[in-house]
Amino acid sequence: MKEDKDSRWFELECVPKNYIFSKEERPQNLDSPVCDLIPVIDLAKPKAANGHSQPVEEIFKASQEFGFFQVINHGIPEKTVNDAMSVFKEFFDMQSKDVATGIVQHKKAYIYTSSTDYVKDGVHLWRENIKHPCHPLEECIHLWPDKPTRYQEVIAAYLVEIQKLSSRILEMICEGLGLKQGYFKDTSEVQLLSSNFYPPCPDPSLTLGILPHHDPSFITLLYQGGSTGLQVMKDGQWVNVGGIPNAFVVNIGNQLEIISNRKLKSVKHRVVTSTHETRLSIATFVNPSPDCIIEPAKILVSELEPSLYTASRYKEYVHSNKAFGDYTSAIQNALHSES
Template sequence: MKELKDSKWFDVEFVPKDYVFSKEYGPRNLDSPVCDSIPVIDLSKANGHIDPVEAILSASQEFGFFQVINHGIPENKVSDAMSVLKEFFDMPSKETHTKGWIYTNSTDYAKDGVHLWRENLKHPCHPIEDCIHLWPENPTRYQEVISAYLVEIQKLSLRILEMICEGLGLKGGYFEDMSEVQLLSSNIYPPCPDPNLTLGILPHQDPSLITVLYQGDSTGLQVMKDGQWVNVGAIPNAFVVNIGNQLEIISNGRLKSIKHRVVNNTRDTRLSIATFVNPSPDCIIEPAKVLVNEMEPSRYTPKQYKEYVQYNNAFGDYTVAIQNALRSEN
């Protein structure tokens, strides 16, 4: 075990130089209005709403992002997960299991010598019974609470993927054997004295099939739309879902994996839980055969998922480390 002492690095009057990003990355447009065009989809089909399958497919094609409500996950499972993660980040020191989970504070995450304004906890999730012992042991209820949360996320993600399957015209259950909630990445973004200078997360696309994010009532998530960064508003008890690179490939480009980032603010702390629904490491990722024809030839070269993440360094080093850790435990 390695213990990381975590001082209140963010309790400063001015942003330290090594947290200041260049204009190439800097937010600059923090005052843009909350985007009300990111679709909010009611999964219950209640109250005469548009059919969820049609709505999800349309949102995935145009935006690559949508929010879901009436999703069926009990509020207490979500609030418990957020609570225990807040407890974790509030601990004055953290013990890091070098074979299982990774905690990084702001000084450990950087680009070109500049640090992100956040703290991060990352660990594997699949299969839960095989990797739960690799998760944090403190707070003491962490493993119980997070495992219960992940069971619900797995059900929701399969439900959404099945809707996408239907919308694309794929055979039912197409994603069932290739989608796993493999990774949890939770972030906390403390208040920042000058958010125009910093970033919580750099612009990126996700290497997943889909990513399911809970952000509570916290704002800060921004999505690239028509060349502009727009804010994604926080809707109570909603989940943000975005299309990852692998699903864009499988759909042969019909669905879009969109750049997104997180910006900071001066007043509030943002806490979020991202769960990455990925293919298994050995799965061959390629456009679905029924979506390829003379008019729509394949746009992508078949590749194993583990080759993709290693080549693109999208959690690649961490994915390999986790695979090796789980092999050594068996």
């Protein structure tokens, strides 16, 4: 381990004990080649002969089979995305003593974690993270970090574009499910942003960037800048989500699985580390409003296909379930069979 007082917590020759997960939770077979099976969907494709747009059909199929897909030609300007990634890189590169050694709470609106990021049994994740609320944007923006100086301006511009894209994707999912147009219009917003910095790790087989988990959102949009490390559970095996420059990874969250009456999948995913590669990502969670009642859409429930989930308010669901990279699969607690 470096003795330089200005060195960062991850600049080590071996993984510290308090970053080593149990043998059952450590990633296995990291050196085994795994095909990138997650569908890549071009949102600029024209309408098909049946009147549905081709992306609608592809998104619906991917959401059923994988619970994950990537979108290209999504309409978000490349400069907007690059500026956001640059700002987060600056943020994580800051060598302030407060930021480098622990948790910073700024007006109780965001939390930055580094080596204090406990997740289970006193073990740390191999990452640094910042989370903050995003809605209503005009009320949240002044609570965000003021360093780097352009943080608020750049991230606000990024979130405006993310809101447009998420609304577009939800409309296509509505069409695929046969729900009325605008079904999610008044109940979904980009509620939370979470950016993660995963530095190189001396031994990726011992630790994790994020533990296996489900997202408690409608959908989550992730920009990973062409980097690798995100893995999705498919048929009992971990599948890599390929790093595609200027593509967004989209995954189905627990709330959309409930509304679709399990026609769409919220699947387990995790992040593994790398010996040489640095990974920087921006996740935006499109969530229901806190008082929104979440239950299967009535049009999707019948005698032949009864409701599989108990109705609950979103805020009560989140309060009673672990999420966002914790070790509990929150979706299970909503099922009738588990109640």
